[in-house]
Amino acid sequence: MTTEPTAAVNDGLGLDEAVKAATLSTPEYRQCPHPYYKVLREQAPVVRLTPRHGVDTYLITRYEEAHAALADPRIGKDMHEGIDLYHALFGDACETLDDNLLFADPPRHTRLRHIAKTAFTPRHVKDLRPHIEELANELLDRCPTDEPVDLMKAFALPLPVMVICELLGIVGVERTEVLKWFSVVTRSRFSKDMKDDLVEAEHWLRDYFTEHIRCTRANPTDDFLTVLVQTRHEEEALTDDELVSMIWVLLFAGHKTTTLQIGNSVFNLLTHPEQLRALQEDRELMPQAIEELLRYEGSVETSTFRYALEDVEIGGTVIPQGAIVQIALTGANRDPEKFPAPDTLDITREHLQREHLGFGFGPHFCLGAPLARLELEICLTALLDRFPDMVLALPDSDAGDWLKGPFPAFRGLEKLPV
Numbered sequence: 001m002t003t004e005p006t007a008a009v010n011d012g013l014g015l016d017e018a019v020k021a022a023t024l025s026t027p028e029y030r031q032c033p034h035p036y037y038k039v040l041r042e043q044a045p046v047v048r049l050t051p052r053h054g055v056d057t058y059l060i061t062r063y064e065e066a067h068a069a070l071a072d073p074r075i076g077k078d079m080h081e082g083i084d085l086y087h088a089l090f091g092d093a094c095e096t097l098d099d100n101l102l103f104a105d106p107p108r109h110t111r112l113r114h115i116a117k118t119a120f121t122p123r124h125v126k127d128l129r130p131h132i133e134e135l136a137n138e139l140l141d142r143c144p145t146d147e148p149v150d151l152m153k154a155f156a157l158p159l160p161v162m163v164i165c166e167l168l169g170i171v172g173v174e175r176t177e178v179l180k181w182f183s184v185v186t187r188s189r190f191s192k193d194m195k196d197d198l199v200e201a202e203h204w205l206r207d208y209f210t211e212h213i214r215c216t217r218a219n220p221t222d223d224f225l226t227v228l229v230q231t232r233h234e235e236e237a238l239t240d241d242e243l244v245s246m247i248w249v250l251l252f253a254g255h256k257t258t259t260l261q262i263g264n265s266v267f268n269l270l271t272h273p274e275q276l277r278a279l280q281e282d283r284e285l286m287p288q289a290i291e292e293l294l295r296y297e298g299s300v301e302t303s304t305f306r307y308a309l310e311d312v313e314i315g316g317t318v319i320p321q322g323a324i325v326q327i328a329l330t331g332a333n334r335d336p337e338k339f340p341a342p343d344t345l346d347i348t349r350e351h352l353q354r355e356h357l358g359f360g361f362g363p364h365f366c367l368g369a370p371l372a373r374l375e376l377e378i379c380l381t382a383l384l385d386r387f388p389d390m391v392l393a394l395p396d397s398d399a400g401d402w403l404k405g406p407f408p409a410f411r412g413l414e415k416l417p418v
């Protein structure tokens, strides 16, 4: 059975309207998708949207179904298999860079992930702590205290990308260049008018990463990149092209997600003063506060594109082979059947803490979760210590200007004036 939208009303919002808003990603939906997800969860938890690029598209919003889909091997991610979604979305640009584990299926994904996980040791993450603390404090030192500051620009944006560069051993002038070209790629990806810029930036980054890998091979240490270069899975190391794509995915997957999560976390604490006070008074609550903030308003709104390798039944709906499957992580994280009173931010929630889907689930569970948790802990601690009286510089309604990109992949703030 396929759940087709039928007219119904929930808090004044109908199912057809919710499906339309999700398909078109309307401004109202981008500003606050939660009422739409509520209707979808209740009436059509696995729903067929209007086809995307001519391909059938399904959206999953309920926790149980989302959880099942994320772990289902019949739902794949390799965008070059089955339907060539990659070319429909991006043309030829960045293909080599995107040929990475985020868009791979087993056995290739198993091998790439094994090697990446071996290199991403707890020690490498722990070693970054003093550096992240220093960086956070340096950025906050530069913030004026007598006028409003856009915390996204001054703090949340620069910090994560610098941390990943540090992990990858990209330092000094080279770091500035990498960041410049990287921002060209992120700006031009979805713009038809900027294809030339995109290709130029892609070439620059690919050449730079290739050279960086060559230098690491020639001068091995015990840093992250050396381990990545040397680790083997069943006797096979990563090829140079695979290493380039791996560096790219770490930069790509690790920066915007963390930037937006810092912003969402600060915004939600400032707009829930009783929760902020509880955290100020008891810093032991920090780890669970971070998990609750990820559940309440995660920065990854829907999973990256997946598609059905065969007909797959989820929650009573058959998703036909070849259809795109989108999983609304933020919708699942507000499912009342999983999280009681889901629209309440409660940093003292004790159970189910790490069961939110903010970092995904299954074989593609976020590889950088330990690093992201460390960055969030350091950022929130530094802000609470240094600016205990911080308040929003605009009313909540004006300060919460959420990103309005073409796809609801990310959820986060454009600006956060404090």
Ligand code: HEM
Pocket (backbone or CB within 6 Å): 101, 102, 103, 113, 164, 249, 250, 251, 253, 254, 255, 257, 258, 261, 298, 299, 300, 303, 304, 305, 329, 357, 358, 359, 360, 361, 363, 364, 365, 366, 367, 368, 369, 371, 372
């Ligand atoms: C995958 C969220 C930070 C590296 C994912 C996925 C989510 C996610 C939801 C799964 C995507 C899917 O299944 O389609 C987040 C959030 C972060 C964060 C909310 C910050 C708060 C980071 C950082 C890094 C990183 C700091 C690395 C430096 C990755 C990689 C994958 C991934 C490599 C792909 C794993 C695979 O496909 O096997 N992340 N992430 N992430 N993340 Fe993160």
